[in-house]
């Protein structure tokens with residue numbers, strides 16, 4: 001049994017108007033039918049650009065956002081259907097680490113008080129002494145000195161504050177930690193240290209992670225499986241190495257082509273697909289495939305009328321694109337007007353005559 005299983009999860013926020021905000025005039029389709037599973041002890045990386053619904057999905061797992069429909073099955077129990085009190089108890093096993101460590105730590109509480117608060121609420125440790133012993137042990141695990149106990153958040157660097165955020169989750173002995181952009185507020189030099197720490201903790205404590213990031217480079221090494229999200233839905237999912245070796249969805253290819261490669265020769269010759277246009281509004285998503293308005297491989301048939309479902313192409317590799325196979329074998333070529341595709345010298349890009357930009 002998987003530790004976490006999401007079945008067709010939807011989170012729609014009503015858009016209210018009127019003097020008393022009493023009229024619902026539409027919905028923001030922030031998460032619109034996501035199904036995925038996370039195995040115990042694994043890391044699932046969820047990527048996509050800002051506004052695609054990653055945070056809303058993470059919060060929905062903890063029921064910090066009310067779920068419009070679908071199931072969130074955690075260790076065999078559907079959290080979406082749990083009464084509030086039972087959900088509160090389950091929250092100990094599901095913890096979240098936030099992007100902005102300073103914003104999520106109360107500046108007036110010292111570290112001991114911040115960490116002990118959740119422990120007391122969930123009945124961990126019989127008294128203050130027991131809780132303190134546990135806190136000291138966890139601080140050591142995350143690489144902070146024991147004297148951190150009596151200090152305040154502003155006395156720490158950004159990387160240390162993120163360690164405090166991680167310690168706050170760990171003292172509750174969770175099974176699943178949702179890390180929402182865990183390193184994007186940190187300097188690049190510190191990012192790797194925090195990612196390494198998360199990996200070490202996973203190994204020694206058997207943790208399961210859902211890591212949310214807009215940057216593919218961040219999730220690459222830490223993730224076993226990566227899901228790529230676009231406008232509220234998964235467009236591709238694959239084991240990490242496979243996704244990098246053979247990205248199949250046009251959106252994943254564009255995201256991937258934005259990640260620089262350290263080898264200068266490879267860097268000079270690699271494919272770059274620069275997407276034109278903005279992310280459409282999740283309050284008014286495009287019909288059919290949500291990516292069709294920006295897709296360089298868009299076809300006249302099906303793309304703007306029929307919403308593709310995630311379909312397994314190979315073992316564990318799922319793609320939501322009507323033409324994934326034809327794009328992969330080159331039968332369908334991209335349209336230049338929709339993407340600037342920088343290609344290796346000497347090669348030319350054949351523009352498909354069938355393709356219809358419709359723009």
Ligand SMILES: Nc1ncnc2c1ncn2[C@@H]1O[C@H](COP(=O)(O)OP(=O)(O)OP(=O)(O)O)[C@@H](O)[C@H]1O
Nearest residue numbers: 013028030049050051052053054055056057214282
């Ligand atoms: N409480 C809310 N009410 C209405 N709309 C919301 C609410 N929370 C989020 N949204 C909208 O839902 C969409 C998805 O937001 P979300 O924060 O989940 O995206 P994201 O991919 O995590 O982006 P970011 O990386 O910027 O946090 C956005 O258009 C956002 O404006």
